[in-house]
């Protein structure tokens with residue numbers, strides 16, 4: 001983290017401290033109990049407030065709107081992406097600078113161990129543009145601000161969730177459970193998010209502990225889905241010796257239009 005980077009009127013340090021207070025509370029009472037006390041929680045699921053709800057974005061916490069795949073699907077086969085875009089009603093695909101997923105894929109693709117930031121950005125842009133052209137949708141850059149500071153990874157089973165619309169929700173990665181994405185891919189996406197949080201571009205391994213863990217938050221339609229995800233992610237979580245835990249909450253009832 002760079003020091004004293006300004007985010008509006010508050011510094012990054014203020015934001016991290018404020019979020020630490022939230023995380024302490026969540027660790028004390030659990031995510032489900034924590035969100036019960038947030039009156040505007042339904043806003044996070046309100047598609048009228050989400051002008052980009054049918055956009056495909058990265059899982060990066062700095063691109064919180066829309067639906068999410070690592071690097072907007074940069075590592076996936078293009079034919080699969082075209083089908084996925086149709087099946088999930090995606091109208092626009094985005095790319096962003098400093099994309100970790102695009103960086104990994106660019107290195108695999110070129111066989112080079114080191115690539116410049118510009119080369120990775122170009123790779124991310126070209127991948128998104130190629131998919132957009134083939135799928136007949138538009139493509140745009142999602143501008144990012146600041147550095148990684150995700151405390152959680154939301155596994156969004158509702159495909160309607162945008163944490164940035166509710167101030168009291170911690171910043172996090174979002175992995176969407178889209179149609180056409182299998183359980184193995186979901187697991188790989190969550191692993192990628194944890195590796196970023198535990199890596200040199202974010203808080204890092206030493207920051208997280210049993211008392212202050214990274215949380216995979218299942219954003220579920222039912223309590224059964226939370227239990228199912230806990231079973232499915234158990235093996236992965238165990239490898240972090242308590243530094244990663246799984247929690248979750250059920251989305252509030254939707255407004256019924258009269």
Ligand SMILES: [Zn+2]
Nearest residue numbers: 058060099100
């Ligand atoms: Zn990214």
